[in-house]
Amino acid sequence: MPITIKELHIKINVDEKPEIQGQASGTNISNTAAIVATCVEEVMDILERQKQR
Template sequence: MPIEIRELNIKVNISEGGSASAAPLAAPEGGNAGTGANDQQDALIAMVIEKVLEILKRQNER
């Protein structure tokens, strides 16, 4: 019997310094890979938006 998850809470802590074990973020498509914090934030936001859109698409297909 499948289990349906109705709500999923995810907490994320983002620090400016980062850690040595953290993998570098990929630049968004069509953008230049920069070293600035804004480029990393833009890449993170683009990745989160893409994942949310994928989830919404899957929900609409049901």
């Protein structure tokens, strides 16, 4: 019997720290953007697979 997930709750905590690192913070922003883009791609793949069922 397959399991169907109807709701998914995600809770996160974000601690913002002042940017005092200069150039390193720019690298963190690009890394964060890459991580977000990868996550969005994965979610879209999952949703596409669900449509095919």
